Amino acid sequence: MAVRKILYADNPKLRQKAKKVKVFGPQLRQLANDMIETMRVSNGVGLAGPQIGVLQRIFVAEIPEEDDDPLSGKPFVIVNPEITKRSAEMEEGQEGCLSIPGWLGEVNRHHSIEIKARTVTGKPIKMKVSGFLARVFQHENDHLDGILFVDHIKDPEKLWRVQTEDDGSYVFEDINALAV
Numbered sequence: 001m002a003v004r005k006i007l008y009a010d011n012p013k014l015r016q017k018a019k020k021v022k023v024f025g026p027q028l029r030q031l032a033n034d035m036i037e038t039m040r041v042s043n044g045v046g047l048a049g050p051q052i053g054v055l056q057r058i059f060v061a062e063i064p065e066e067d068d069d070p071l072s073g074k075p076f077v078i079v080n081p082e083i084t085k086r087s088a089e090m091e092e093g094q095e096g097c098l099s100i101p102g103w104l105g106e107v108n109r110h111h112s113i114e115i116k117a118r119t120v121t122g123k124p125i126k127m128k129v130s131g132f133l134a135r136v137f138q139h140e141n142d143h144l145d146g147i148l149f150v151d152h153i154k155d156p157e158k159l160w161r162v163q164t165e166d167d168g169s170y171v172f173e174d175i176n177a178l179a180v
Contacts, residue, residue, distance in 0.1 A: 001037040004052040009100045011053075015146040018050055018057045021079050024122035028058070032077040032120045035060045044098045046136045048143030051099050057081065059140035063133050071133055077120045081141055084126075085114035093135055095149045096162075106158040107149050109135045 007014055021028065031054065039047040039060055048059040057080045065073025089111040096104045112130035115137065119125055129137055139149055153159050 001033045003041050004034050004038045006038065006042060006047075006051055006098050007053055009097075009148060009150075011099075013053055013055060014050055014099055014143070014148065016050065016055055017146050018048075018055045018144040021056050021058055021118070024079075024118070024120070028079070029120050031056075032058065032060060036062070036075050036077070039098075042098050045132075046140040047098060048140045050143050050146070057144045059137075059144065061133065061136045061140060063136060069131070069133075071129065078115070078137070078140075079118040079120060079122075081115050081117040081137070081144070083113050083115050083138070083141060085128075086110040087112040087130075091135075093132075095135070095139060097139070097149050099143075100148065100150065102162055103150070104160050104162050105150060105153045107135075107139075107152045109138050113137060115141075 031049075035047050035049070035052065035058070038052060039045070039062065045063050046059060046061040049056045059078050059081070060075060061078070062075040063069075063072050087110045090108050091111050092106050092108045094104055095107045111134065112128060113134050114126065114128045116124065116126045142149070142151075150159065
């Protein structure tokens with residue numbers, strides 16, 4: 001496995017639509033392993049192909065383990081995802097992005113989604129996910145269409161600059177303090 005370089009928001013590749021994966025084989029498995037390693041080393045919960053300059057429809061996700069969530073603590077590799085159903089129930093929640101370090105914002109997402117996709121070996125899958133994992137899947141799926149989480153934020157008061165302290169905790173800054 002190798003840690004890949006993460007592209008930042010000013011890179012035009014992040015605004016391009018990724019192409020469908022057509023070849024399933026050792027190179028795709030290596031890409032998936034590299035993505036999982038990169039996500040973990042970067043303390044992320046998801047990573048999409050375009051974020052490492054690979055314009056293919058693939059993302060990985062892994063949310064922290066919780067006793068009441070059987071899907072937590074497990075890595076997912078999702079290839080050629082298509083959201084087939086979205087709950088009417090929406091939830092506002094905090095999001096950040098490895099491609100936009102130092103910023104967090106409140107984003108409205110569907111509480112649950114159903115997707116159809118392929119595994120890294122090409123096997124068709126269907127999944128229903130909810131809560132935080134659904135948020136992560138929607139966030140990463142947006143990357144495949146050239147959409148960043150900040151595109152969903154219309155109220156500047158719902159976007160914050162954060163700094164990480166030595167102990168890993170965040171210090172929030174008021175976005176208005178950054179205005180010129």
